[in-house]
Amino acid sequence: MTEITIPTLGHLPQAAAQVAALLADHSIVVFEGEMGAGKTTFIKALGQALGVADDVSSPTFALVNEYRDGRDQPIYHFDFYRIEDPSEALNIGALEYFDSGYLCLIEWPSRVEALLPPKRLLVTLTVTGPESRLLQLEPLAD
Template sequence: MEITIKNLDTIHEAAKEFVKGMGEGKVFAFYGKMGAGKTTFIKALCEVLGVEDVITSPTFAIINEYTDGNDEPIYHFDFYRIKKLEEVYDMGYEDYFYSGNLCLLEWPELIEEILPENVVKVTVEEQADGTRKLSC
């Protein structure tokens, strides 16, 4: 799947397209440079899925839990500040990753060795013209 986000005005349409292509996936790892738009896209994705909570980056908390429009949990992770893999073990990552609920991961490259086999890797890249390209 490849999706182009032309600007912030079209991000929700891109999120809807992403949802249509999600298939059976539950764990999505978002790769991209700082400022590529990972958090902004995840926020739009959660809104499309019916989250009414305030959606913010879990940079300091590591994980935020939201509730979608079907009262199902969505787990949003940001591993940017992880110093050691033991921190992820201590938080009980397996309970989340293997829960059957949607998990959206930022900075997954820092925990690559413990990602589930069925993780969907999504790359977010800023293009020369300012658009963003999502590919998985």
């Protein structure tokens, strides 16, 4: 497990660059953390580190947003907070996204746990202060 300390919001770009460097082996990245822990804020910083020019925002109501990275490859950003049943994720084609080989960034993955591939990178955000966070990165496999 890798741990990255983020002392202030100003340190987000460096932390995001560290995580971006680890993504070569993972197309599925799941983000766990309490409401308000900064999952979407971190994903915005990660998008910038990957060269996304678009505004990265939470797909809370759309369930998925698509961005393009600096190599013009798609990045899919999911927020499953509002779904009641994994079938809702199936209805938007979640499995096709997950199987695409493109980067999938998933907030609230526990709501679709049964649909997730076993090989993924778990990123847990823990609030340690008003602006500080601890990121724990754990590769998971079957």
